[in-house]
Amino acid sequence: MRFLTLPLVFLYILRWAVAKPRILPSLLHEKRNHVPPGWSHSGRHHAMAVLPLRFALSQRNIHTIEHYINDVAHPASPNYGNHWTATQVAEKFTPSHDTIETVKTWLSDNGFGWDRIRVTNLQGWIELNATVQEAEKLLWAEYHVYKHASGKEHISCESYHIPPHVAPHIDFVTPTVHFDVIVSRSPEASHRKIGASGTPINTNMQGRSFNGPKTTGSNSETFNQLDDCDQLITPLCLRALYGLGYKPRATSNNSFAIAEFTPGAYVPSDLDNFGKAYAPDIVGKRPKLVSIDGGTVQAALTGFDYNGESNLDLQYGMALVTGAQNVTLYQLGDSIQHASDNNLLNAFDSSYCGFDGGDDPNIDGIYPDQAPGGYKGKEDCGTVKPANVISISYYYNEADLTPAYTARQCVEFAKLGLMGITVLFASGDNGVAGLINACLNPDGSQSANGRLFNPSFPGTCPYVTSVGATQVNVNSTVYQPESACEQLISSGFLYSGGGFSNHFSIPDYQKDAVQNYLKNYLTPGLPLSYNSTGSRAHPDLSANGAKYAISLQGNFTRVYGTSASTPVVGAILTLINDARLLAGKKPIGFINPAIYSPSFSDAFHDVTNGTNPGCGTLGFNAAKGWDPVTGLGTPNFPKLVEKWLALP
Template sequence: MRFLLSFVVLSLGLFVIAEPTVSPYVRREKRVRIPEGWSLKGRHHPDAIVPLRFALTQRNIDAIGEYLMEVSHPESKKYGKHWSAGQILERFTPSGETIEAVRAWLFENGFESNRVRVTPNKGWIEVFATTEEAERLLQTEYNVYSHTTGKEHLACYSYHLPSHIAPHVDFVTPTVHFDSRLTRRSESSDAQPARAVGQPGSGSSPKTTGGFAGSIASDLSTCDQFITLDCLRALYGFYYSPVSASKNSYGIVEYTPQAYIQSDLDMFATNFSQALYGKAPYMVSVDGGYAQAQYQGFDYNGESDLDLQYGMSLVTAAQEVTLYQVGDMVEGASFNNFLDAIDGSYCTFEGGNDPTQDGIYPDPYGGGYEGPEACGTAKPTYVISTSYSYNEADLTPFYTARQCAEYAKLGLMGVTVLYSSGDYGVAGNNDLCLNPNGTQTLGGKVFNPSFPGTCPYITSVGATMVPRGSTVYEPETACEEIIYSGGGFSNYFAMPEYQKKAVDYYLRNYYPDYPSDIWNSTGASRAYPDISANGANYVVAVDGQFILVYGTSCSSPVSGAMFTMINDARLAVGKSPIGFINPTIYSTRFAGLFNDITVGYNPGCGTTGFNATHGWDPVTGLGTPNFPKLLAAWLELP
């Protein structure tokens, strides 16, 4: 958004927006080309209905980073004074001028008032237009595209807005966006989940080498081969029992068809955390989400089993863990569906779901969840960990900016949001890399950042490992076994002020020796990850057997458990939760409180990627948590 962040001026030339023309109209967005798997089917019928939705520019959104810094920076007098949802709604609601300008333009173009609807909290204006009307209004042409799965999608190549309307509209759907959710089922797919396993973006799930023979030592002697709870506690000094559990909860997000199996949780508990035997997470169903048992196997149970077995065990049986299970088996879900549920102002004020990307509820095609969409139905926990991601290039800049603003709002409310940074080094999910024209292929040479990892208002978590032959008392390295820690530099988001000193130091002393046309070398873009934690050789019970699991999917829930316990300690003495942690962890006050990782790389796109080195680096961030030091430092803050 214009409006949320200053987009980085790319040396890569991957997209063009708001290009002026000789007419009073300006180009708002333009698509590079049809994504892989899609083909042009033909023009949309001129009398068919197009559900146009205009995302209205929000007031004060340019200042959202400043507001967040005020409550998040340890030197601020307002540190920890988080906002209420009502304050956020009041501050960012689009202005009356914006609403009336767009309404007047629609009326002038022949849309009667009964066809123009402003959403309840004024975030969007909706109008059902014929194809002919929509094409005239936006100076475009609508086509129907067909996917190899049999699904169809409505899109245009580019669209335009009058120059006096453009400042009032962030973007319009459906238009150029090919971040398409394949929601409509083909006739032959009724028995299968709507999306590829590993929601929301395929390829972001953990990896495994399968089961293993032999037993696990009861001491710490085999942590270079098998990571268990004891290994993690020893690595990070994470010995803590909650004392204010009733005031706190730890949130973990899963997307159906990913689901845990209770017998797997019990198998893990029997061997490693007996107090949790028979205990299940507190499940919050979002848009029909449930612990499905129809499909089993690592692809369906691995992520959820991993997250809950380690998340629940590390915070102990005394602390409740909230499982947000998002989406049904048919429609699936996206990050926005979850955000709708935990923040009603996002659901209505921000405009609710984007039908090109998000699950739409009630299911418009039948067979899926037919209850009302979750809108402000779930309370956000103080820490929320998500081990799913997209490639930044999967989504449009406007879409990512709109969602990134919501993470900032959660931070303003005191919520710590963690996302795994990805498992393919400098490449994107499924090892896809960018081409100069913006497409993604296995043979691409341009580094492909992760989202939401590149959003400046979340904490991105990379992966480390205990090297073979080493112990938990020696330094870890970047993970280079089965997976590589995702990291690099955004092509969409500008560098936030809080990390400028750390990233400038890296670029000044360890500048990557790569051509400027394969990575964002401007020195002005958001860099990630922020921190890291172990991501290799986790012992996880999946479908009745212990297997070894790898990925930043391991690192994020482990980090979240530690931050949840830091919140516990602060809440116990009457202090606020830690909220958005990035300004604090990058501050001089917290220098040296993470274990610096100085060995390893994150290969991808035909290169060795970046290297881990002294200080922050785009492989392991600031390093791994030293829990006792972090706990003491956060307890000293107001």
Template structure:
């Protein structure tokens, strides 16, 4: 076995490539790792043209562009962003000169990453790092990683990041919202939310718009946003909802919901089209807690688009390994499986899963993406490294180039993160932190982030909504990872100029140069949802996000019927002057958290409700004007 770095010519020319300043909540360091243990190092090569991604997206997504709607093919995208031959050659030469023989170095078929069969000790010398074993206090899960690692200065431009290194587990992710009366709601991470609302003992009459302030159903949403349209070209269109095992819908609940709230008899018995990814499994007899999220998403996605439009359910991950957003992206884009090192064992579900009953395959490029994809899950941005979030965010940008609309919920804790955690000065997070804790992927500039509104008590469907301040608070704020995108620069800077925060600038990224979210909102309060044969009131951006997805799916139906392309990445359009009055502006309410009142809703865009809620007739008119 070769000993690496003692002969390396690069020891005196190293720079820190990635560093973790603290452990994620719940993890503790146990011991230094055994240096003789085998370790496969994955080196993610820097992609070409990523610096042009925003410009390229703008070219196919902005109404003023002559290329609006001229979306790219997957082959064109793969070619445009493939790492350069120079990057590949430079990294391979570095490994060779550091003592790694060629037989232990491999390169992916796509050319996006290099892997090295090595040992912990060799990697420690190669990266000037020290590896430790970590344990999660609650789950007992073990993890291999280091606190920081370094690279030769001339190699740094050719490598995005290396795994396993400083990244920590995010393989099982938390649904945003889903606050329901469960006694205690336990999400997939094991974190608990307190009881929220009681089981509904009585229901308003179906279609009764007088009590929408108290109980939201599809008819209320149609009235609020002017959605008086039934799809006519469903065979041309597609709409996807993403769920992560063990979250599972219950068909009998969907049927109960449809029998009460759908005007079409064919809605009863209608199932989503199941696309299983990496062993995605529906639990045969899911308990209440595991049914809430999936039931909510599907009942309202299917309830709004109606039975003429099929809804695809992307069910991701088997029951023992679980999955991450990265695993879902693998299935949409085979190149992403290998991109920048491929799946990270410390972040993503690793397949094939050799555990008993595990999924023995690996789904790479096996799934066609729907025109609109809605996801009601999210991380705290601080739980992930900037390199990891940049990796995924770029992939969402590529989906936008393909004409795919990607929606993510903005979170339910105002300016705080999941579990109400806020940041400390050192970047760690807990309930006692004081600094704002943005959500990811909501903070990615290449997704559309959806916040939540509510109706005031006794309000009618014709009255203005306000930011959701009952049970949950609409997630919103400013990213600590991503720069302010061109498309929202005017609106964000206008907000900051006219609205003075009620808290210290040190609590948030107050530079005025960071990605701001959400982009828009929809009602997220008092959703009547059938769960385990009963009716419950549910709150959250988990509810508002699939509703926005359904609205965009109806718009795509009209565009596709006229021979046009899908709306694709909508952000450059909705922030443009063409769409200036296409949203119901929300001017009241706040999103408190971290010991503050949070940001305030205001005329125009704000970091509570974004541009406002959709006006379906106006959005249709604007999008039908476009080619």
């Protein structure tokens, strides 16, 4: 099985066996080592039940994608900024004729008539409806039924096999080893009124764990903004911290988008209330709504669980780019089924799209949604032009997903980078642990008692920018160094997420920085609880993520987490794009090769204090230069503008 040069875990074992009537050996393609928490085995699936098999075809030239992206994103490259068009991307990576024919012939040789085999329009997938009996014979697998504590049923196998001559042509097959996963939004699920204790909130919205912000006060409390930034973060505090005095002027050519997932929705009156207090120029303004797969700014479900996160993202994203710059809202999925990052990627790239083109029904939203009240319209495939900067605060535990799934999605993010798009993801709020403080066990399962570090995804994809969180220390000012975010909140502790991937190897742009940390600053005596074999490390950079004031239902609430820091970084990069566009240059695109380069070494406020505990350890420590707690540090906007304006 072939996925870039990135994943470390794609070391598949040859299994030689004899199966009647075939005598060819098969290669173990994917294997699941455990049943996820909450699921229990119910029994074998009925032999004559029909499975919608979908074969993800390997794309051409994927093994060279890191070279291509460095060619347009590294500041030392003569082609810096020469981003590709969508047509160029499609032409370079579309599966080859040989791949399509090899897979079709294999299916035909195993008894499936040509009339049953369908290649999708853009040739990325092959579809085949097969009985369980046929699928088990084809894939050397056994399909079982599993039941969730909620009553939901799921069909899965523990492993499946592909012949050696076919394996290089298939990324993965669904449905097979994949299970439903919980997607979480940072920050941690907790909020409280200023000066009062709060109640932990962790509402599971049909498979998605929604984690929201906290309050920094009621409207009756007064704060002196800059004098009290250690207690309450406002847009003024952030402008002082990062040197944001820039007024955007190339706004008609620029774009900044924030993704939200229904039923999460912002409240217009709260946006105005926030604007009156902290950003008068956004009063009356609204984000440009781009509905994807039936996404709506619903108003039926209200309160912190449903409005807190979207309010946070849009209030700060819009305030920091000022009222002069329009902000786009990607609202994804209906209130019944919801959506995933893949649904967003479908809307950008039709070749990635659809159940007949890529989605896994166990993870992604499948549209049209046939459930009562579901979105019955056509799935959005290639209908949206991506914004220059996209901020996304949802994330998974990397261990929730198979390496095949993460690799294919990571390639899609790389394609966006080739086209000059900046994609930001929150690094997580549980330090070196995963969602709900779950850590890994040696067998790959997750539990509160695990001792192996549990990184988040998509932040560990080498082709996105992962954003950690910092804080203004108590009794300190915005003119003093920040520390890594270490906050006691009502649901427990909140720590900036960071660590090392178990799926992806380290990209070239990061090698020197990570090696410097491991050699000189790694905490003495830290147990070998992380992948130390040369893997992608995150976060890449950070911004303040503690004690944000947001308006919620007419009051003000204090919020925490990397979900706060991510749209702030998005706004800062949008302002940098404005400066470049005003100078007749192109957007900055995928920023990692640039920010890790020596020429950008003084463009961040280095954060050297703090840790990110979890899994029974103190985690990693912040240190001089890059570290797996705060990355390269927080943005120094004037320096970043200067350096990016100096590039072609």
